[in-house]
Amino acid sequence: MPGTRGRRPSGSNTREAIVAAAAHQFAELGYPRTTLRGIAREAGVDTRLVTHYFGSKQELFVTVVELPFDPDQVLETVLTGGPEGVGLRLATFALTMLEAPAARRTMTGLLRAAASEDEAAHLVRDLLTTRILVPLARGIGGDDPELRASLLGSQVAGLVVARHIVGLERLADADPATLAAAVAPVFQHYLTADLASPVQRA
């Protein structure tokens, strides 16, 4: 990216102004209704400058977004108690977290951004698997933590997509405790089971 060379004297202030405006507008309007033009207007710069520094709306979003939880704290909570019950602890955390409208907006925004652009997909991957799911699978200690983390990620992403983006009725209607009970054995399976055994039954 040419923008990172810093040839503009006021580069870092401009960058900060754009980040602040973007964080504000994504939080206020949600991901779909936010535009680069609106962000540029609030930051007092030309839209082309936003593109120059951040490439696209998707990349900008993933750059400014703050996860609606502290990964270290979540890891501690979910890992405490070891393998037994880890599926239910993870399911309870994830579904409770998604009840808060702001958290839900962030997570659906991340997935919408990842679904629509490869560069954003990279960033989302780093944010979610590297920072939380791989350390979780490592902490539980099974073989192939990367595969386990990816399978967990697929089910978490699928729940957000099906429940909050596509809006499958029975998922959208169900209360978090019901869903946590239903998906807990799945998370438990991905974290602790022998994944290579095809005859195993849930």
Add this chain to the structure above:
Amino acid sequence: MPGTRGRRPSGSNTREAIVAAAAHQFAELGYPRTTLRGIAREAGVDTRLVTHYFGSKQELFVTVVELPFDPDQVLETVLTGGPEGVGLRLATFALTMLEAPAARRTMTGLLRAAASEDEAAHLVRDLLTTRILVPLARGIGGDDPELRASLLGSQVAGLVVARHIVGLERLADADPATLAAAVAPVFQHYLTADLASPVQRA
């Protein structure tokens, strides 16, 4: 939709021309690189006419898309043998189907469309849950087939997103048989387990 009233004499021919051009371009270029303007050019009509009949690229895609499988045939294959082993049969079907590049393009296109627009999300929901997942859950005979179908849908959608859109390495690299073995117990759980029991372990 005003376009469906057929007040234009050449309406149905125009509509067909747009549908044919769209089917061709989505298949040829994939969902992200196809544009309404390109479709209009191939159909020999103005872009506004495409919007008039179909609303948006997302809606047009979901209207012209053909599922890369015959739902009735899949249902028969997966249901034969009853509840025992249904998870593995469904997992094997889904992961084998997604190996074909054309099928993968269709499924990722459906999810990208659903993720970016509510109207498309409605159509995708009808296409996948109504036509295949709910009848499957009904065929197995557990309680609350809609909830089971939605949970299945969440895991299938999550796999497509994580493996083929976000590209989580270990999922993208894994061979279909390995993944089928890993997710089979999850599908089995969603189709046959007592979902309300939080102490159950996979």
